[in-house]
Amino acid sequence: MNLELRHLKVVCAIAETGSVTKAASLLGLAQPALTAQLQRIERTLGGPLFERDRRGARATALGELVLSRARVLLPAMKGLQDEAARLAGAGTDQGMSRYRIGTIGGPVIGGLVHRLSEAQPDAQISTQASYYVDELANMVVAGKLDYAQVGVCGDAMPSADYGLMWQTIAVDAVCILLPEGHPQAAGDDIDLAELAEEQWAAGTGDGCMADCFAAACARAGFTPRRVLETDVRGVVDMVEMGLAIGICQPTFRPPTGLTHRPLAGSPLRWRQVLGWHPDSPAAAVAPRLIGMAVEAYQEAVARNPRYVKWLVDYPALGNHQLAAA
Numbered sequence: 001m002n003l004e005l006r007h008l009k010v011v012c013a014i015a016e017t018g019s020v021t022k023a024a025s026l027l028g029l030a031q032p033a034l035t036a037q038l039q040r041i042e043r044t045l046g047g048p049l050f051e052r053d054r055r056g057a058r059a060t061a062l063g064e065l066v067l068s069r070a071r072v073l074l075p076a077m078k079g080l081q082d083e084a085a086r087l088a089g090a091g092t093d094q095g096m097s098r099y100r101i102g103t104i105g106g107p108v109i110g111g112l113v114h115r116l117s118e119a120q121p122d123a124q125i126s127t128q129a130s131y132y133v134d135e136l137a138n139m140v141v142a143g144k145l146d147y148a149q150v151g152v153c154g155d156a157m158p159s160a161d162y163g164l165m166w167q168t169i170a171v172d173a174v175c176i177l178l179p180e181g182h183p184q185a186a187g188d189d190i191d192l193a194e195l196a197e198e199q200w201a202a203g204t205g206d207g208c209m210a211d212c213f214a215a216a217c218a219r220a221g222f223t224p225r226r227v228l229e230t231d232v233r234g235v236v237d238m239v240e241m242g243l244a245i246g247i248c249q250p251t252f253r254p255p256t257g258l259t260h261r262p263l264a265g266s267p268l269r270w271r272q273v274l275g276w277h278p279d280s281p282a283a284a285v286a287p288r289l290i291g292m293a294v295e296a297y298q299e300a301v302a303r304n305p306r307y308v309k310w311l312v313d314y315p316a317l318g319n320h321q322l323a324a325a
Helices: 005-017 020-027 031-045 061-088 107-119 133-141 209-219 232-240 282-301 305-311 320-324
Strands: 050-053 056-059 098-103 124-129 147-153 165-173 175-179 200-203 227-230 245-248 258-262 269-276
Touching (some): 005 031, 107 124, 147 282, 165 282
Antiparallel strands (some): 147 269, 165 269, 175 245, 175 258
16 A cells, blocks of 8 residues: 555544544544544554553654655645645636536435526536446546545445545435335335345445345344345336335435335434545535535425434434534
8 A cells, every 4th residue: 555645634633632533523424434444554664653541542752754755745745735726726716617416316406506507607527427426436536537426325425535524414214215105105204124035125325225125124023035136216116017116315305106215213224424535626625515415405305304303313314413512
C-alpha cells in the first residue's frame, strides 16, 4: 500500500482526539474500519504509530515522526488545492461550475438536481446511474465523478477503503411492496414473521442487504424462499402479477393498485448517504449539497403521510438523527 494524504489525516485525527473511537467519529467512519486502516498504515510504515490502552492513544517515536511531517504536508496541500480551485474557478461561494453526480436512483437525486439547477442555473449537471456502490465510489476516486449518492444497509457505511467522506442523508425502515388487497396491507406496519410463506422480489446491487435480510428472517423464525433480483420495473411487475412481494424504500411511489408498509420494529434499515473525495474541490461544496439532499428527502418522504406518522415512534429513523447531531 502506498501512503496517501488521507492516511496522514487519519494519523493526525487519532493524535488530536487521543482516541481511535473519537477519531472515527470525527472522520465519519466506523471504529472497526478506522482501526483496520490504522493497521494497514502501520504495516506500510514498519511499526506502531500509537500506544493504545484504556487511557487512549499516545504517539510512539515513529508516530511523532509521521505527525511532524503530516503537520507540514497537509496544510501545504490544502493551500495548493485552494489556490488551484481559485485559479480554475472550480470552487467559489456560489459552488462549482460543473457537478458530476453518481446515483443509485430514487427521489433524492431528482430533488437534489432540481435544487442545484435552481441555485446555479448556469452550472453543468450530469448524473451517472448504477446499482453498485463500488462502481460509483471508484469513479469518484478516479475523478470521473464529484459525488456519489448511494444506499447501504442501515447498520453499515460504505467501506473506508475507498478513501471517501460519507455523510448520512437519512436512515429509513425497509418497506414491503404488495397489492392493496393483500391481507398484510391492512395495518400500519407488517410483522416479518407473517411473511414466511411469501416469495420475494428485490432490486439488484452490492453490499450486505441480502445477508441482513436473511439474518432478519432467521430472527423472525424462518428461512425466506428465493429472492428474485431484478430492476425496479421488474419488481413492480412481479408484485402486480402476484408472483412475489417486493422490498422497497418508503419514498418509493407505488403505482395504482400497489402499496407498501414498513416492517414492524424496523428489523431492516436502508441508509442513504452522499460521498465525495476529501481532497477534491467538491469537498468545499459538500455541506451545501448535503443540505439540498436532506431537503429532497424530506420532500419525498412527506408524500407518504402514513409513514411519517409511523416514524413518530422511531426517532432514530428518517433524518431526525441529523437534527440531533
